[in-house]
Each structure stands twice: as C-alpha cells, then as structure tokens.
Amino acid sequence: MYLPDFEYYAPDSLKEACNILAQYGSRAKVIAGGTDVLPKMKQDIIAPEVLLSLKNLSQLTDIFYEKGNGTIIGSRATHNDLVNSPVLQEKYLSICEAAHHMANNQVRNRGTVGGNIVNAVPSADLPPILIALGAIVKLVGTGGERTVPLEEFFNGPGNTVIKQDEILTEIILPDQPFTGSTYMKFGLRRSGALAVVGVAAAVVMDGDICKDARIVLGAVAPVPIRAKKAEELLKGKSVTDGFLEEVGVCAAGESKPISDIRGSAEYRRDMVQVFTKRALKKAIQEGHC
Ligand SMILES: Cc1cc2nc3c(=O)[nH]c(=O)nc-3n(C[C@H](O)[C@H](O)[C@H](O)COP(=O)(O)OP(=O)(O)OC[C@H]3O[C@@H](n4cnc5c(N)ncnc54)[C@H](O)[C@@H]3O)c2cc1C
Numbered sequence: 001m002y003l004p005d006f007e008y009y010a011p012d013s014l015k016e017a018c019n020i021l022a023q024y025g026s027r028a029k030v031i032a033g034g035t036d037v038l039p040k041m042k043q044d045i046i047a048p049e050v051l052l053s054l055k056n057l058s059q060l061t062d063i064f065y066e067k068g069n070g071t072i073i074g075s076r077a078t079h080n081d082l083v084n085s086p087v088l089q090e091k092y093l094s095i096c097e098a099a100h101h102m103a104n105n106q107v108r109n110r111g112t113v114g115g116n117i118v119n120a121v122p123s124a125d126l127p128p129i130l131i132a133l134g135a136i137v138k139l140v141g142t143g144g145e146r147t148v149p150l151e152e153f154f155n156g157p158g159n160t161v162i163k164q165d166e167i168l169t170e171i172i173l174p175d176q177p178f179t180g181s182t183y184m185k186f187g188l189r190r191s192g193a194l195a196v197v198g199v200a201a202a203v204v205m206d207g208d209i210c211k212d213a214r215i216v217l218g219a220v221a222p223v224p225i226r227a228k229k230a231e232e233l234l235k236g237k238s239v240t241d242g243f244l245e246e247v248g249v250c251a252a253g254e255s256k257p258i259s260d261i262r263g264s265a266e267y268r269r270d271m272v273q274v275f276t277k278r279a280l281k282k283a284i285q286e287g288h289c
Helices: 014-027 037-042 079-084 086-091 093-100 105-110 113-118 126-132 228-234 241-254 265-286
Strands: 007-009 028-031 050-053 063-066 070-074 136-141 144-149 154-156 167-173 180-187 195-206 209-218
Touching (some): 014 136, 014 167, 063 086, 070 086, 079 093, 079 105, 079 113, 093 126, 093 180, 126 180, 126 195, 195 265, 209 228
Parallel strands (some): 028 050
Antiparallel strands (some): 063 070, 136 144, 136 167, 195 209
C-alpha cells in the first residue's frame, strides 16, 4: 500500500495555511499527526491533491493556563503531550488519564487532540471528557476567528461545523467549579482498542449533595451526547450507591447506540448503565478534576 502523489505544504503562519486551504478547497486536507489521514490515503479511502501540514505552527502545541481565560490546549498537542502536561496534571487529571488509555505509545506520540476532534469519529476518546469540562474550540480561517462550544461542533460521523479554510487552533477550558471528573472507556481489549462505550462525568459536590453534573456518552450515538435527563436527576440530590444505579439506567435510556462488529446496541446500552455509575462514583469519590 503506497501513498498516492500529492502536493505538500508546511507553512510557517496560520494566515498562509488558511489561504492555501481556501485556494485548493476540497482538494486540500489538513494533516497534523497523520495517524488517520495517512492510513486512509494508503487504503485509497481519501485522495487529497494537497496535504497542508501544521508541523511548523509550533505555537499550536502549547498547553497553558491564563487567568481569566482558563486552560488552553493547542490543537497540535499530542496525546502524550496531554498525559505529560504539568498544567493538566494539576487541573484536569481526567484528561491526562483519558489520553493515557488511548491507542498505543506510537500513536500517542503522533496523534493530536485537534485530529481526534476534527476526525469526528463517534468512538473518539477525547471529545466526551472535553465536553463534560465545558470545552470551547477556536477555529481560525481566512475570514477571521470564531469560537464554538465543543458540544455543538459535531454534526454526525466525520462531519463537523468546521469550514474548508478553517483550522482548529485551540481547545479552551474556562474555569468551572467542578470538584471531580473522569472518563471511563470500555473496549474489547485492555489497551489499543477503540471504545465500545465511553462515559465522561464532571460533578460539583457539596458534601453528599450533587449540586451540578455533566454526563457525556461516547460511541453510543452519531456524535458525543450529553445525558441531560440523568444530569437533572442528579442535581440537588444526596448521592448513594442505589441512586447512582438509577442515574445509570436513565443515561442508558438516553443513548442511541447501533449494533456493529464491536457490540450490539443492547449490550452497549447495558454498558452505558454500568459505566455511568462507575464514572460518577469515581468523579465523586476521587474529588479531583
Ligand atoms: C492504531 C491506532 C489506534 C488508535 N486508537 C485510538 C483510540 O484508542 N482512541 C481514539 O480516540 N482514537 C484512536 N485512533 C485514531 C487517531 O489516532 C486519533 O483520532 C488521533 O487523535 C488523530 O489525530 P492526528 O493528529 O493523527 O490526525 P490526522 O490524521 O492528522 O487528521 C485527522 C483529521 O483531522 C483533520 N485535522 C487534524 N488536525 C486539524 C486541525 N488542527 N484543524 C483542522 N483539521 C484538522 C485532518 O484534516 C483529518 O481530517 C487510533 C488510530 C490508530 C492508527
């Protein structure tokens, strides 16, 4: 399996990058880590005439905290950059853990958070925890920049609101009062497996009382979805083991899974129930984001 011929650009500025994307339109494709783009080209699934690499836009790899704006993750940060980031280890350990359980070390060294998002694969691991933590994405194009809540970014499998000439530059996590968060993935193997079900939870606890919660389900709908009825059920309640069971049942009812080679719809629904309870329990008990 050889790569087909293509033209290659690696501009030094975002402006130049967006201009190239605008010039070539749908004949061009952004490449970041290439862990998705290159296998698809080798398998003849896609055949872009132009690859636009982000590799010289080094500012897109930064992960930092900015008072007033929150935590900023550059879209070109790799999964291992997330795992090893001191800022994320201090503020959002749940993101480090989610990244750590993805793929294998080679893919974690190349694959980027931006690629994981723009790919818009329903089983992707990072969108659920980022949505649970209220992430906003920054998109830069020839017409300027705009921000979109990550929750509103996905239209369907492989389909997002990003325009042809836009590049996802940053993921912004505004400060929130969460007391704990986690992402739990159920795959068919312990490592290197895609999610059959992924559940992210972020909670605001006051003693035993859950003041606020976000539950995001991955791999059980065309896009990552919030289990809003389950979130409402939790709010203002004293949390017990039996009650979390009930919340899990509610979240399972909100999922819209399909049957495929990795599991039946019915099995996935059952796993949503189990993993929602586990994820909430971990987010509540461990008390770190
Ligand atoms: C062996 C293997 C195991 C994997 N395991 C997992 C796993 O466990 N969990 C998981 O979620 N995924 C997994 N993946 C999928 C993939 O590695 C990830 O989704 C990865 O994060 C993609 O990032 P990338 O930088 O390599 O993307 P690329 O291949 O470079 O790009 C992917 C898509 O995003 C676009 N794009 C990339 N960056 C930008 C940007 N900044 N702005 C606009 N468009 C952009 C590209 O044009 C392309 O359409 C796996 C892949 C492989 C090969």
